Amino acid sequence: MARMYTGKSKIIARYRSYHGSTAGSIAATGDPRRWAMEPGGKGPGILFAPEVHCYKCPIKHTYPGCGIACADYIEHMIRNESDVAAVLVEPIVGTNGVIVPPEEYMPKLRKICDEFGVLLIADEVMTGWGRTGEWFAMNHWGVVPDILVTAKGITSAYVPLGLCATSEKIAEYFQDHYFAHGHTYEAHPLTLAPAVATIREMQRLGLVERARELAPYVEGKLRELKAKHASIGDVRGKGLFWAVDLVKDQTTKEPFNTYSDKVSGKPLLVDQIAAKILADGVTIQAWVSHFVIAPPLIVTKEQIDHGISVLDKHLGLADAAVGQ
Ligand SMILES: Cc1ncc(COP(=O)(O)O)c(C=O)c1O
Numbered sequence: 001m002a003r004m005y006t007g008k009s010k011i012i013a014r015y016r017s018y019h020g021s022t023a024g025s026i027a028a029t030g031d032p033r034r035w036a037m038e039p040g041g042k043g044p045g046i047l048f049a050p051e052v053h054c055y056k057c058p059i060k061h062t063y064p065g066c067g068i069a070c071a072d073y074i075e076h077m078i079r080n081e082s083d084v085a086a087v088l089v090e091p092i093v094g095t096n097g098v099i100v101p102p103e104e105y106m107p108k109l110r111k112i113c114d115e116f117g118v119l120l121i122a123d124e125v126m127t128g129w130g131r132t133g134e135w136f137a138m139n140h141w142g143v144v145p146d147i148l149v150t151a152k153g154i155t156s157a158y159v160p161l162g163l164c165a166t167s168e169k170i171a172e173y174f175q176d177h178y179f180a181h182g183h184t185y186e187a188h189p190l191t192l193a194p195a196v197a198t199i200r201e202m203q204r205l206g207l208v209e210r211a212r213e214l215a216p217y218v219e220g221k222l223r224e225l226k227a228k229h230a231s232i233g234d235v236r237g238k239g240l241f242w243a244v245d246l247v248k249d250q251t252t253k254e255p256f257n258t259y260s261d262k263v264s265g266k267p268l269l270v271d272q273i274a275a276k277i278l279a280d281g282v283t284i285q286a287w288v289s290h291f292v293i294a295p296p297l298i299v300t301k302e303q304i305d306h307g308i309s310v311l312d313k314h315l316g317l318a319d320a321a322v323g324q
Contacts, residue, residue, distance in 0.1 A: 001147060001164075001166065001170065001174070001179065002085040002086035002119045002121060002146075002147060003045075003085045003086075004173075004174075004177060004179070005085075005119065005170050005173055005174075006085040006086070006117065006118070006119060008083045008084060008085040008118075009045045009083050009085060010045045010046075010047055010081055010083050010084045010085060011028060011045060011046050011047070011084075011085055011086050011087075011088055011121075012047045012048070012049050012074060012077055012078070012081075012084055012086070012087045012088070012118075013028040013029070013030055013046060013047075013048055013049070013087075013088045013089075014030050014048060014049050014050065014051040014052075014088075014089060014093075015030035015031070015048050015049070015050060015051055015058065016030055016031065016051040016053060016058075016093050016096040016097065016099060017029060017030040017031060017051065017088075017089070017090055017093060017096060017123075018030075018031050018033060018090075018094065018095050018096060019088065019090075019123055020125075021033070023037075027044070027046050028046050028088055030048050030051070030096075031095075031096055031259065032259045032260075032262060032263045035263060036263075047077060047081060047084075049070070049073055049074045049077055049087075050070050050073055051070065051093060051096075051099065052068075052070045052071070052099065052101040052102070052105050053070075053093075053097070053099050054102060055099075055233070055234045055236065055245065055253070056253055057070070058070070059073065063102055064102070068102065068104050068105055068108050070105075071105055071108045071109050071112060074087060074109065074112060075112045075116075078112065078116045078118055079116075084116065084118050085118065085119060086118060086119040086120070086121050086146075086147070087109065087112075087113055087118055087119075087120055087121065088121040088123060089109070089120070089121070089122060089123065090122075090123045090124075090125075090126065090127065091106065091122050091123075091124060091127050091136075091137035091138050091140075092126075092127050092132055092137050092237075092238060092241065094125070094126035094127065094241075094292070095126070095285070095287050095292060096287065097236075097243050097245065097287075097290055097292075098236060098237045098238075098241055098242055098243035098292055099236070099243075100236055100237065100238050103141065105141075106138065106140075106141040106143040107141055107142070107143055109143075110143045110144075113146075119146040119147060119170075120143075120145045120146050120147075121145060121146065121147040121148075121149070122136070122137075122138050122145035122147070122148045122149070123149050124136050124137060124138070124148055124149065124150040125149060125150055125151045125152055125162075126152060126241070126294075127241065128148075128150035128151075128152070128153055128154065129150070129152070129153030129154055129156075129198070129202070130153065130202055130207050130208035130210075130211050130239070130297055131153060131211065131239055131240060131241045131294065131297070132211065132238040132239035132240075132241050133208065133209075133211045133212030133215055133238055133239030133240070134208065134212070134239070135208055136148065136150070137238070140238065144167070146166065146167050146170060147164065147165070147166050147167075147170065148164070148165045148166075149162065149163065149164045149165075150162070150163050150165075151163065153198075154195050154198065155191065155194040155195050155198050156194070156198045156201075158194050158198075159190065159191050159194045160191065161191040161192070161194070161195055163195075202297070205298065207297040207298065208297075210297055210298075211239040211240040211297050212239055214239075214240060214299070214301070214304070215237075215238060215239050215240070217301060217304065218237070218240065218242055218293070218304055219235070219237070219242075221304065221305070221308045222235040222237075222242060222244060222293075222308070223235060225244070225308060225311065225312055225315070226244075228312070229312075229315045229318070229319050230250065230319050230322045231246050231247065231248075231256075231315060231318035231319045231321070231322050232244055232245070232246060232247075232315070233245045233246065233247030233250055233253050234247075234253075237293070240294060240295055240297055240299065241292075241293075241294050242292070242293040242294070243290050243291065243292055243293070244290060244291045244293065244311070245289065245290040246269070246270060246289050246290060246291075246318050247289070248321065248322055248323060248324065249322070249323060255288065255289030255290075256268070256269040256270070256289045256318065256321065257269060257270070257288055257289050258288065258289075259288060261288070262287075262288050268286070268288065268289075269289070269317065269318055269321060270286035270287065270288065270289060270290065270291060271286050272317060273286065273291075273314050273315065273317050273318060274286035274291070276314040276317070277310050277311060277314055280310045280313070280314075281310075282306070282307050282310045282311075284307075284311065291311070293307070295307065
């Protein structure tokens with residue numbers, strides 16, 4: 001859509017990202033899940049920018065003195081590449097570390113995109129539907145993307161449904177321009193009805209507000225955990241979407257495992273810990289050298305306490321490996 005609408009060809013995504021596993025979306029994925037499909041080079045027209053990640057800045061800057069240099073980098077790319085149709089971002093990076101950008105990042109990116117006639121695409125597959133304490137994460141910064149894609153929480157995951165929304169201007173364009181990307185089961189009523197039911201139920205139970213209100217509680221618990229464990233380098237998140245980042249050394253921030261370890265099939269410390277946590281009846285997502293914590297929005301404080309206490313119990317495995 002972005003290519004047709006702008007008449008331009010290139011898409012800028014970021015390295016720490018996951019956008020899906022179709023040919024197009026894996027090509028735009030920055031993380032190693034892309035590597036195996038691209039012996040011949042990157043997906044056509046896809047370029048990768050450094051992500052915004054203040055805890056481990058890929059271009060070695062320090063916030064706030066940096067003036068959001070990672071957004072300036074994207075501007076530099078747009079100027080020098082020309083022909084850029086869109087910038088594609090997860091507003092809060094999901095699997096790759098629940099990376100919350102500083103307040104200025106998204107408004108700055110929006111401004112850069114507007115200046116150069118580049119569309120801003122928000123991948124809210126993970127961050128949508130109240131997960132971060134707003135209906136969509138972009139709302140935190142008052143930024144309206146041109147295209148928004150979402151899935152998962154849209155039906156509370158009871159039935160599979162993905163959705164692509166556009167601004168009215170882009171939607172109008174496609175009234176007169178043939179968009180040949182339909183699917184057999186597109187807009188299937190059996191998937192749309194649960195989406196409507198989910199939205200009504202979320203409104204009835206006030207789940208977006210609930211995610212926002214529980215955030216300080218989860219944050220407090222995770223900060224207590226960090227104070228206790230030498231293996232925790234960082235805890236970060238928004239709403240009911242958090243990461244616990246494990247490091248061998250809190251000063252150097254060296255992770256226990258790398259993306260290359262993951263791809264090569266090496267046993268990862270976070271997976272060993274996650275298996276122990278699962279054996280105690282709690283599910284947690286482990287990825288490379290961090291955990292993603294994303295409980296259901298109906299979670300109670302007692303359940304949060306329980307989940308974090310089980311994580312606490314098994315982090316000894318990582319603490320023992322600190323400095324090795
Ligand atoms: C941020 C993000 N974008 C896109 C996708 C792909 O969604 P799907 O698997 O529904 O195609 C995922 C799936 O995990 C995701 O987390």
